[in-house]
Amino acid sequence: MEIFIKVSQFVLSLSILIVLHELGHYIPAKIFKTRVEKFYLFFDYKFSLFKKKIGETVYGIGWIPLGGYVKIAGMIDESMDTEQMKEEPKPWEFRSKPAWQRLIIMLGGVTVNFLLGIFIYILMMNIWGEKYLPTENLKDGIWVQNELGEELGLQTGDKVLSIDGEKIERFSSLFIEFVNGNSYTIERNNEIIEKEIPVDFISKLVDTEKEDANFLALRIPFFIGNVIDTLQNANSGLKAKDIVVAINDKPIKYFDEAETEFNKYKNETVTLTVKRESQTKDIDVKLDDNGKIGVQIAMMPESDLEKLGYYSFETKTYNFIEAIPVGINKAWTTFSSYLKQLKKIFNPSTGAYKGLGGFISIGSIFPSTWDWQTFLSITAFLSIMLGVMNLLPIPALDGGHVVFTLYEMISGRKPSDKFLEYAQVAGFIFLIALLLFANGNDIYRHLFK
Known part of the structure; x- marks a missing residue:
């Protein structure tokens, strides 16, 4: 179906x-x-x-x-x-x-x-109007998820200021702007850094497995979606919708911070502090040799992210007259972006031609x-x-x-x-x-x- x-x-x-x-x-x-x-x-x-x-x-x-x-x-x-x-x-x-x-x-x-x-x-x-996350509201920067993002020169916590000299207004536009771009400017530890996007970046992106292609994402809280009942912490007391806020009394705000901490305690037992509705609990869990605890994380609803103070989303509605210039601007942005992609495709050194697709x-x-x-x-x-x-x-x-x-x-x-x-x-x-x-x-x- x-x-x-x-x-x-x-x-x-x-x-x-x-x-x-x-x-x-x-x-x-x-x-x-x-x-x-x-x-x-x-x-x-x-x-x-x-x-x-x-x-x-x-x-x-x-x-x-x-x-x-x-x-x-x-x-x-x-x-x-x-x-x-x-x-x-x-x-x-x-x-x-x-x-x-x-x-x-x-x-x-x-x-x-x-x-x-x-x-x-x-x-x-x-x-429908628009609901989006302004990049300026990413107070703690982006999450670099894999080696592809690291090869690009990004690090978790970087704040992207501009790509090809143009400020990127929306987080949802970052991925395609990096694909289309040639250079970018970031803020890292209060330092402004300018970097070139490697010419063969698109080629590496195309050659990457699909699940690893999204090299950047929102920094999200450690929000548990499911506790895997066949693994070591099935009976630990962890529950779905728990939010991990500390590891061995060290406060954490984002899941990527938890990953860093877990790598220090492979095959050991640690104490997680979790927020469950209005309560806070300490729960001991065992890490495996990969630094995992046997749970699946989930994306928290946008309303909850706002309520907990992680992000502030923009919502805009338009009557038909107001929608006209907004729609024209959206079409122009799409047109410009596609022209940039064509330019990359017709430049053999980028390897973008390998990503050319047909009906499938x-x-x-x-x-x-x-x-x-x-x-x-x-x-x-x-x-x-x-x-x-x-x-x-x-x-x-x-x-x-x-x-x-x-x-x-x-x-x-x-x-x-x-x-x-x-x-x-x-x-x-x-x-x-x-x-x-x-x-x-x-x-x-x-x-x-």
């Missing part, structure tokens, strides 16, 4: 994005009286799952879920209908239209993608339970991502057509149909290779990592 829900969300999101993107080409084409011969969700090589002709246009659903298309008369596109191009241009064909009209038709798809992303973010801000990666970001807020957030991100990708100056993408049209408008010379045909084939081969590489990465990670 969980897989079904994930796949359903993925297919619905993809279908919405494809149909609206193609509608972005279709509408200006019709406005400029350009004939649209086909409008398809998914590709229909050899046959269609559904098709119906209305007026001059065949509307349908193909069986290959790799995208969609509108076939515009007189245009060299993914249909590669070169026979049509051998005939004399007709007034209703794309190639007969002025360059400025053709430019608007080609930019229509990505324009819709960006507008859709903005609209969804505005809608989300209006309906995209599908996996959807949750296993249906949640409209999460679904809309992912759809908005994918819409902006699709807009950026289609703007790349690669033949066979909208960006490639835009480049050729701009060249024509500036130089006054239109590229020949034969050149456009060869460029389309080259671009299509490149995209197929990229698609195979990305999905090959997915299969490799799924089978071997």
